[in-house]
Amino acid sequence: MSDLSVVLCGGASAAASRSERRPPVALNLQGSNANVFLRIDAISDAMARNIPEVLIDLVEIAVYAFAADQAAGRGGIRDSGESWRRHFQFHVPVRRHDLWSRAEVNEALIDVLSFLSDDDYGFVFSKLASPQPIQLYLDQSVAAFAADVVILFSGGLDSLAGAIQETLIDGKKVALISHASASKRKPQIAALAGDLAKRAPANAVRHIPVWATKAENIGREYSQRSRSFLYAALAAAVASTLGHDRIRFYENGVTSMNLPIAPQVVGGRASRTTHPQAIQGFARLFTTLLERPFAVENPFIWKTKTDVVRLIKDNGWGQLVARSVSCSRTVEATKLHTHCGTCSQCIDRRFATLAAGATDQEDPPEMYKIDLLTGERTFGENRTMAESFLQRATRLRSIHELDFFAEYSEATRVIRHVGLTSDKAGRRVVELHRRHAEEVFAALAEGHKRYAREFQEGKLPDSCLLVLAVPGRYRHAADHSVPTVPTFRREGDFWRIWFENERTSLKDSVGLRHIARLLGSPGRQWHSADLLAEEAGCTERMPLGSAGEASDFQSIRSYQARLLKIEDEVAEARAAGDVERQVALSEEAEQLSRHLGSATDIRGNPRQAADDAEKGGQAVSAAVRRAMKIISRKHTPLWRHLNKHLKIGLFCNYEPDSPFTWITS
Amino acid sequence: MGHIRLGELPRTRKWEPVVELIKRDGGADAVAAAAIAAAETAFKQAAEDEGLGRALWLLTQLPLAARSANYLDRLRTIGLSVDAAPALMDLVGAFTDAVDNQMRRTGGRTDFGEMAQMAAAETLTKLLGERSRSLFGTASADVQRELAAFGTTNQFGTLARDFFAGLTRRFLTFFLSRELSNHVGGGRRFASATEHAEFNAALDLHCRQASRIVEEFAGGWFSKTNWEQGITPETVRGFAWVALKKLRAELRRTGGATS
Numbered sequence: 001m002s003d004l005s006v007v008l009c010g011g012a013s014a015a016a017s018r019s020e021r022r023p024p025v026a027l028n029l030q031g032s033n034a035n036v037f038l039r040i041d042a043i044s045d046a047m048a049r050n051i052p053e054v055l056i057d058l059v060e061i062a063v064y065a066f067a068a069d070q071a072a073g074r075g076g077i078r079d080s081g082e083s084w085r086r087h088f089q090f091h092v093p094v095r096r097h098d099l100w101s102r103a104e105v106n107e108a109l110i111d112v113l114s115f116l117s118d119d120d121y122g123f124v125f126s127k128l129a130s131p132q133p134i135q136l137y138l139d140q141s142v143a144a145f146a147a148d149v150v151i152l153f154s155g156g157l158d159s160l161a162g163a164i165q166e167t168l169i170d171g172k173k174v175a176l177i178s179h180a181s182a183s184k185r186k187p188q189i190a191a192l193a194g195d196l197a198k199r200a201p202a203n204a205v206r207h208i209p210v211w212a213t214k215a216e217n218i219g220r221e222y223s224q225r226s227r228s229f230l231y232a233a234l235a236a237a238v239a240s241t242l243g244h245d246r247i248r249f250y251e252n253g254v255t256s257m258n259l260p261i262a263p264q265v266v267g268g269r270a271s272r273t274t275h276p277q278a279i280q281g282f283a284r285l286f287t288t289l290l291e292r293p294f295a296v297e298n299p300f301i302w303k304t305k306t307d308v309v310r311l312i313k314d315n316g317w318g319q320l321v322a323r324s325v326s327c328s329r330t331v332e333a334t335k336l337h338t339h340c341g342t343c344s345q346c347i348d349r350r351f352a353t354l355a356a357g358a359t360d361q362e363d364p365p366e367m368y369k370i371d372l373l374t375g376e377r378t379f380g381e382n383r384t385m386a387e388s389f390l391q392r393a394t395r396l397r398s399i400h401e402l403d404f405f406a407e408y409s410e411a412t413r414v415i416r417h418v419g420l421t422s423d424k425a426g427r428r429v430v431e432l433h434r435r436h437a438e439e440v441f442a443a444l445a446e447g448h449k450r451y452a453r454e455f456q457e458g459k460l461p462d463s464c465l466l467v468l469a470v471p472g473r474y475r476h477a478a479d480h481s482v483p484t485v486p487t488f489r490r491e492g493d494f495w496r497i498w499f500e501n502e503r504t505s506l507k508d509s510v511g512l513r514h515i516a517r518l519l520g521s522p523g524r525q526w527h528s529a530d531l532l533a534e535e536a537g538c539t540e541r542m543p544l545g546s547a548g549e550a551s552d553f554q555s556i557r558s559y560q561a562r563l564l565k566i567e568d569e570v571a572e573a574r575a576a577g578d579v580e581r582q583v584a585l586s587e588e589a590e591q592l593s594r595h596l597g598s599a600t601d602i603r604g605n606p607r608q609a610a611d612d613a614e615k616g617g618q619a620v621s622a623a624v625r626r627a628m629k630i631i632s633r634k635h636t637p638l639w640r641h642l643n644k645h646l647k648i649g650l651f652c653n654y655e656p657d658s659p660f661t662w663i664t665s
Numbered sequence: 666m667g668h669i670r671l672g673e674l675p676r677t678r679k680w681e682p683v684v685e686l687i688k689r690d691g692g693a694d695a696v697a698a699a700a701i702a703a704a705e706t707a708f709k710q711a712a713e714d715e716g717l718g719r720a721l722w723l724l725t726q727l728p729l730a731a732r733s734a735n736y737l738d739r740l741r742t743i744g745l746s747v748d749a750a751p752a753l754m755d756l757v758g759a760f761t762d763a764v765d766n767q768m769r770r771t772g773g774r775t776d777f778g779e780m781a782q783m784a785a786a787e788t789l790t791k792l793l794g795e796r797s798r799s800l801f802g803t804a805s806a807d808v809q810r811e812l813a814a815f816g817t818t819n820q821f822g823t824l825a826r827d828f829f830a831g832l833t834r835r836f837l838t839f840f841l842s843r844e845l846s847n848h849v850g851g852g853r854r855f856a857s858a859t860e861h862a863e864f865n866a867a868l869d870l871h872c873r874q875a876s877r878i879v880e881e882f883a884g885g886w887f888s889k890t891n892w893e894q895g896i897t898p899e900t901v902r903g904f905a906w907v908a909l910k911k912l913r914a915e916l917r918r919t920g921g922a923t924s
Contacts, residue, residue, distance in 0.1 A: 077672045080707060080840075081776045111769060120772040223670060258667040262846075263838035267779045271667035328668050344669040379847050381671050387846040388671075390858045401801065402794040405757065409786035412761040415754055422754035423801040462851030472856025500688070501852040636847070640676070640684065 004087045005072045009064040012091035012126060025071050025218070027064050030132055035215040036067040040234065041139045042208045047241035048134050053095040054289045055237045056134045061092055061109075061123075062226075062233035063212050069117060069226040071219035077381070084269070086119045093128035099289060100125040108288050112281030117225035118268030134237075145206050147175035150239040150247045152231055153207070154178065155189035156326045157349060158300060160196075161308045162250025164317050165299075167200045175242060177235045179210045181224060182330040188338075192323050199317070210234050228273040232282045232296065246295040249274045252308050253301045254436045255348065257429065259408045262388040270410075274298055276417040301418060302428060305352035306439040318362040321353065332369070341370030342382040347389050354443035373447035374454070376461035377468075379502050379636050386465055389440075396437035401430045408433075444469050462501075487663040488519050500637040510535060511627025514620055518646060518654040520664040526652045528616040553606055556599060559592050566592075617650035624648045674843050679703040683841075687848055693867035697875075698920020700837050701913055707777070708836065708913055712906035716778015717832075719767050720785040722901045723760060724828060725887065727789070728816035729896075731809045750805035753797060756812075757789050780839065784831035792827060822884030829883075829908055830876035833916070834869050841868075871919070878915040879908045 006014060006024040011031070014024065028034045038059070068088055075083030094100045100123075110121045149166055153159045153176035166172045176193050180186040186209065193207035212230055228249075235247040251274040258270040272278050279296050286294035300308060312321055326349040327339040339346045350372035353363035365371060370382070377383040395407070405411055405426065415425040447466050454460050460467050487498040494505045495512050506512060514531050518524075566589045573581040600606060624646075632639040645656045674680045683699045685691075691699070701708060711717060723743060730739035740747050740756075744763035747755055764782045768774045794800040796811045815824045845861055848854040855861040886904050890896050 074670075077670075078675050079672070080675060080704070081672070084776065085774060087772065114769050115765075118774070120774070223668070255667050258669075261669060262671070262842040263835060264672055264840070264842040265669055266776045266839060267774070269670040271669070273667050344667070377850075380673060383849070384671050384843070384846040385669070387849050387858055387861070388842070391862060394858060394862065402791060405754075405794075405800060406787040406791040409761070409783040409790070412754075412757050412786050412790070413765070416758040416762060422758055423752055426754045426801055462853075463849075467851065468849060468858050470857055471859040501850070636673070640681070643676075644681070 007068045009092040039211040057094040062230040066230040067214040089122040097127040108285040148172040306355040309356035321362045337369035341368035355439035377463040393437040393440035511623035519662040528620040694920045717781035720781045731812035753803040780835040788828045818884040818888040821887040822880040825883030826880040830873040834872040
């Protein structure tokens with residue numbers, strides 16, 4: 001558990017306690033020091049009058065919780081996990097202090113937030129001194145409208161299918177609430193909502209985009225597990241403007257339950273955005289706050305993603321599939337590749353569209369940067385994600401119900417939160433997951449048919465899903481396309497690397513050229529100057545020597561004397577009102593001070609300038625360090641090997657444990 | 666899928682032998698021994714974990730509740746919210762919610778605590794389900810009878826062994842699953858996902874065999890402590906400390922570790 005994070009919201013203050021090691025984080029939605037921002041478009045002033053004060057409080061709390069969620073890091077991917085869970089203590093001024101200070105409200109708030117984000121929460125509420133109206137957050141230029149249902153609209157396949165079901169199939173008027181976590185997503189979501197509106201009767205679709213952002217300097221944790229709380233709070237507020245006590249998430253059941261794909265996925269590492277327990281938690285909190293029943297529903301809880309795609313296709317709206325975006329790696333998205341093809345959302349989506357028989361026009365393969373079935377899965381997260389997905393589907397396909405709940409014990413968190421008897425819920429959860437697994441294998445079977453020729457000719461990458469899905473005993477034939485000796489060879493502007501059955505290409509750099517020289521001569525002790533000489537194309541090392549003192553003693557004394565004189569001259573110039581002279585003298589003084597700082601040690605004596613050898617060692621180390629950083633991202637086994645066996649400094653060498661031959665030319 | 670956060674093994678010297686063993690066809694026993702050595706600090710500290718303490722304490726209390734005249738009241742007293750006739754899935758769901766509620770109130774949830782909670786739910790589901798011959802449609806009285814059967818020295822030993830086996834597997838694979846997928850594919854240790862799954866099954870079997878070391882000790886501890894002083898969260902913590910120490914030593918012994 002990481003240290004306590006105290007979050008002071010809306011100008012709240014709190015006495016420091018001993019358990020705090022971090023300075024408090026101040027978050028403000030209003031005023032000159034505002035650093036979190038909220039804007040709700042397409043809600044009119046007249047409609048906003050219906051929003052109860054307690055829901056304005058709720059929205060503000062949700063925005064603060066979302067900002068704090070991004071402000072406190074959860075540790076890196078190579079951590080053992082100690083930093084994953086955070087401990088937040090919020091101090092929030094509210095309009096309805098009487099309600100928020102109730103124990104049942106506090107409990108409902110903490111229950112849902114801690115379930116969603118896997119963190120510990122504490123809240124201290126105070127009375128808001130000068131409450132601002134919600135109009136502060138609204139674009140008030142729009143006209144009022146009516147809707148039959150409020151839907152959370154992420155722009156992905158599931159919420160698209162939900163909107164199609166409600167408006168194009170059932171003929172209802174819908175309000176689509178969206179919140180884009182990245183600016184790239186905003187136009188995509190707006191365009192998709194526009195596509196729906198064009199196909200629906202006039203005024204049947206109203207898109208309500210919400211912008212909740214924070215200042216850049218607050219922090220940057222990307223997991224954003226509390227996002228659906230913000231999303232639900234905003235939807236509840238919008239629903240109240242329309243006179244509704246109900247909001248709807250649309251998410252297929254397998255995604256909602258999000259059972260771990262691998263044992264490393266513990267707790268909230270598998271997001272719980274629309275988990276039945278979270279959905280029930282939202283409803284409990286909103287009901288407690290409003291003091292009347294408020295429903296939060298997920299009508300797709302017993303559907304798989306393939307069911308969702310079929311719903312869209314079978315009703316004639318297949319062309320909209322390509323317009324939806326499911327990928328979580330928004331940063332990597334381009335106009336051509338809107339999906340990375342490697343994150344869990346992309347893998348799940350593509351399996352679903354293939355299993356549902358979506359055509360290449362409906363879900364174009366080129367939209368995915370890495371093809372689901374035939375794309376190479378590089379070492380690290382990409383391969384682990386794909387292989388784990390496959391493993392889980394293999395296991396679920398024919399799993400006995402007893403083994404299901406034993407191995408996926410997380411499913412026991414579902415059965416009491418779906419409104420069925422536990423036995424019925426248990427049966428349906430197992431059946432849903434078995435069906436999902438069958439759909440994955442149906443897509444794989446189609447893939448094996450489609451790529452039969454490439455498969456037979458051995459043209460598919462070793463690490464692609466079609467190959468990984470075939471048990472090893474059916475393919476013991478040697479792979480002739482790969483080298484058998486470790487290779488670190490330059491071809492044009494790139495280095496082609498093959499090591500431990502893993503290949504990669506790296507753009508040429510000085511550091512890589514140094515590494516290649518070292519790999520090509522295992523055991524040889526290289527002076528850094530020799531490496532630099534080779535790099536410069538010289539046949540012998542350049543003569544080395546000390547550069548001597550950076551400045552001699554006499555010069556230093558004269559610089560110091562000049563500095564004193566400048567002070568007098570500045571005083572004279574000031575008295576004469578000669579601004580130009582003052583500026584020139586200040587610049588001269590600054591230059592002299594800088595030079596003296598680098599030329600003298602702490603006692604004011606002349607410092608030795610770095611000699612050639614030292615500089616050479618530094619240059620080689622810096623170049624190799626830069627190259628190693630790139631290797632660590634592209635080829636982990638090689639990084640591990642080099643990190644262990646490569647010594648860099650004034651003298652450099654490559655000393656493997658056992659004789660090791662590299663092809664370097 | 667929703668969003669999933671994956672990790673990689675820490676890039677420290679401690680984990681290098683584990684990666685080497687996986688790469689060089691090391692058996693499940695050897696890989697388990699190397700992994701437990703690499704994660705030794707975390708495993709040693711685990712006995713103090715609040716989540717482990719709560720889950721294990723509840724496991725000790727369930728057979729005792731089932732043996733009492735006021736079964737349902739006892740369940741509710743220890744934090745399980747159940748209706749008048751809880752079936753097996755009701756009981757397991759209530760168990761999970763009880764640990765969740767407690768951890769939310771006290772704070773301090775950890776990965777190890779979460780693994781312990783899930784291992785306990787796994788044990789209850791599997792052992793009660795196997796003995797009741799079905800997971801669904803089991804009458805409340807049958808569930809109570811089977812649960813009460815775990816209140817003897819031998820049977821509690823079985824329950825505890827299963828729990829520690831599941832916990833050990835979850836702990837080891839929490840780390841190993843960050844690496845194993847990298848060794849799947851042509852020319853690698855595991856030719857396909859099938860061979861990877863076979864390795865996981867071998868690891869599970871090894872954990873079950875290694876956890877035999879706690880079976881007899883656990884049964885004896887349960888009967889003695891319950892008779893003499895009553896089982897409390899504090900006594901459970903001491904029991905967990907010894908059990909984990911025994912398991913650690915057994916995993917290292919059977920995996921051929923020398924220190």
